Amino acid sequence: MDTKTLTKQIKTKNKAADRYMTVSVLSGIATTFLVVWLVNLFITEQVSIQKIALAGGGIVLFQVMKAVFYAIGTGRAHDAAYRSLAEIRLDMVSHLKKLPLSFFQKRKTGDLANIINHDVEQIEIYLAHAQPEIKITLLLPALTALSMLAIDWRLGLALVAPFPVMVLYQKFVYKLWDKTLKRYIQSTKEMSEDLIEYISTMPAIKAFATDEQKTGAVLSRMRAYISWVKKIMYTVSVPLSMVQMLLEIGLVLVVIVGAGLMISGQLSLIRFILALILANLFSSSLIRYMSFHHADIVLGRSVESIATITGESPPPDYPRDPSLGPGDIELRDVTFSYDGREEALKEVSLTFRENTVNAIVGSSGSGKSTIASLIMGFWPVEQGNVTIGGKNIAAINEGDLSGLVSIVQQDTFLFNTTIAENIRIGRAEASKAEIMEAAQKARIHEMIDNLPEGYDTMVGEGGVKLSGGEKQRIAIARIILKNAPIIILDEATAAIDPYNEHLIQEAMTNLSQNKTLIIIAHHLNTIVNADQIIVMDGGRMIAGGKHRELLDTCPLYQEMVQAQKQVDHWEIKQTQEVWA
Incomplete structure (x- = not known):
């Protein structure tokens, strides 16, 4: 208006x-x-x-x-x-x-x-x-x-x-x-x-x-x-x-x-x-x-x-399509910039096959999270197009797109309500039994069950009463409950302690069964078994393949793996010094 x-x-x-x-x-x-x-x-x-x-x-x-x-x-x-x-x-x-x-x-x-x-x-x-x-x-x-x-x-x-x-x-x-x-x-x-x-x-x-x-x-x-x-x-x-x-x-x-x-x-x-x-x-x-x-x-x-x-014009409201289902995700010649600034993506073309595990790696600002944002429909594509199952996401109803794709981000936001209600956001009509089942798969049920008020525990504003790892697992329980066919993990374990990282990895294994999984990777040792690894640099896709293939053909990936080994070695050394 x-x-x-x-x-x-x-x-x-x-x-x-x-x-x-x-x-x-x-x-x-x-x-x-x-x-x-x-x-x-x-x-x-x-x-x-x-x-x-x-x-x-x-x-x-x-x-x-x-x-x-x-x-x-x-x-x-x-x-x-x-x-x-x-x-x-x-x-x-x-x-x-x-x-x-x-x-x-x-x-x-x-x-x-x-x-x-x-x-x-x-x-x-x-x-x-x-x-x-x-x-x-x-x-x-x-x-x-x-x-x-x-x-x-x-x-x-x-x-x-x-x-x-x-x-x-x-x-x-x-x-x-x-x-x-x-x-x-x-x-x-x-x-x-x-x-x-x-x-x-x-x-x-x-x-x-x-x-x-x-x-x-x-x-x-x-x-x-x-x-x-x-x-x-x-x-x-x-x-x-x-x-x-x-x-x-x-x-x-x-x-x-x-x-x-x-x-x-x-x-x-x-x-x-x-x-x-x-x-x-x-x-x-x-x-x-x-x-x-x-x-x-x-x-x-x-x-x-x-x-x-x-007065801000919303995107077109397309009708719901009951026949819409999952499929391959394709980016075709996608170029994108945030508000006319330097291009975050430059002529990127890639495919994520249905029911495969995919990873995107690259330095900060290389375009990893931008790809995830475009797949989620957070930003309109300026040049090229993004399709799911052959259908351009620009022509998919927002509710349908939300039903197809879920994302677990590093910074998880929880509402100031109970743990049960925060998990139920994944599916509003879910029963208490379904919420508990999702929490078990997310490896968070035991922690919740030990709380005095259990699933009725208030998490505080932004989930302030819970640790980062606990919030991540509650977020994963949401996604499990939602049961979307496409899952994006945006550096979900980048800032998590080893104990919580282990639990989150188990939760993500449960989460990703029969799903198309896209991992924006921070720790390269978590994605060595991925079906496809995309290497980004300066907004461009410079290589794609399995871990072994990239070690043989992509110098940048070799450098990243070597850097990860040095970090892991430093962490082990520091731990040994502490326990010495």
């Missing part, structure tokens, strides 16, 4: 509230006329009990109507605001689910969280508080100006005489407000992003003793935010004072013109009093309008931010 459509949708939510607010304003003006009429009765000595009762009853009635309709209008405005808030957030979450992973990898988590929380919250503030006041403060001056013209057209002209100057000045002020508010909003977002990052990375900050440096950076961002708050206050308050001065000129002109008309006998005292009341109401209403108008600018900026999510 674009900015214009979203803004229109938001601003038309308060139609019911507007009607009640209009009645409230009219009731207030009617009260003013009745008060002036009552004063006139006393001045002209035409007062009577009946007239006082009539005026008093009318004043009470209109004041009650003003209060009641204002309360109902405010309630309707808040109801519309919170409904809109919920609708927009639900729409955003629904839209985010449709976007490719590439969208999230390009955006900061703090930025997206700030939009969903802070920017959407501005819509509630606008609908519930600003818009009703803006409508009232626009309607009231219009009605008072018309009433003034009805009293005497010369007084009406005197009242609005400074108005053209004020409009021109207002345009200048709005540009100034827009520029300053834009920077203020940006400062707010930056502070929010830094705070989220600061809190989420606290373990690393503490571990590397960089708390003073990081805290200083966050405090610096906060000071910048406070500086912009002060600038906003100055930018808003000074122009408002100037507008008030211009409007006071209109009030002064009404006094001068009215006094002249009274002296010449063209205006009665009671009309003059009413004119002064209306002139004061006119100027105070416009001042209130100006003070609320910056909410329009804030809303505009918030809508622009929201539109960066809702």
Whole structure:
């Protein structure tokens, strides 16, 4: 949804509230006329009990109507605001689910969280508080100006005489407000992003003793935010004072013109009093309008931010294909870069045969994980194509593709819920028995069973209560439960201790039975029996074959194997020294 459509949708939510607010304003003006009429009765000595009762009853009635309709209008405005808030957030979450992973990898988590929380919250503030006041403060001056013209057209002209100057000045002020508010909003977002990052990375900050440096950076961002708050206050308050001065000129002109008309006998005292009341109401209403108008600018900026999510086009939603099944995975002349940067893959062509064990090796940045991301459909292929079973993955429904491919990554994320629920993510309808069976195959059941609460143990945010190896095995249990025909292991044992690595290797043996397995390898000794090993370098595939073949034909693979042997020898030597 674009900015214009979203803004229109938001601003038309308060139609019911507007009607009640209009009645409230009219009731207030009617009260003013009745008060002036009552004063006139006393001045002209035409007062009577009946007239006082009539005026008093009318004043009470209109004041009650003003209060009641204002309360109902405010309630309707808040109801519309919170409904809109919920609708927009639900729409955003629904839209985010449709976007490719590439969208999230390009955006900061703090930025997206700030939009969903802070920017959407501005819509509630606008609908519930600003818009009703803006409508009232626009309607009231219009009605008072018309009433003034009805009293005497010369007084009406005197009242609005400074108005053209004020409009021109207002345009200048709005540009100034827009520029300053834009920077203020940006400062707010930056502070929010830094705070989220600061809190989420606290373990690393503490571990590397960089708390003073990081805290200083966050405090610096906060000071910048406070500086912009002060600038906003100055930018808003000074122009408002100037507008008030211009409007006071209109009030002064009404006094001068009215006094002249009274002296010449063209205006009665009671009309003059009413004119002064209306002139004061006119100027105070416009001042209130100006003070609320910056909410329009804030809303505009918030809508622009929201539109960066809702305006992002999701990939085509292809229909589900029940006949779609596994098969060979092929990359044909694939060239790919992240956001126009240096090419991560360059004319890569390769095939992973169905139900075979495959490995991809290469230095960091050689393109190993990029191949996995493209097979998973996380990024759209720029040049060439990726097929599964002969079908281009670009034309496969997202749900179908997810059902075909599973991935176990080095950095496993667990949700802050029970172990059972984290495993059940693999298949939502799985029974407790099926969850336990998957855990047994993943070599994690014994550990879970020894916990006081077993499978009902809460893992903490991100699985903080579990070790890296335990989280990996829970992730493998998920994949076993999902039972997808294609498994990608993205350096799953790269940072795991030997005990957990042994258990994970056993779990992966169970996982890979009758599957197409693609291992992004870190330890070469784990993939020597693979049916195919792909060697990547600088985004290109430079060799492919079995372990023995590559040792004879690929110098780079020979170097990698030799380096692995040196690492293994160093680890053994270090262990011997420890136990000596």
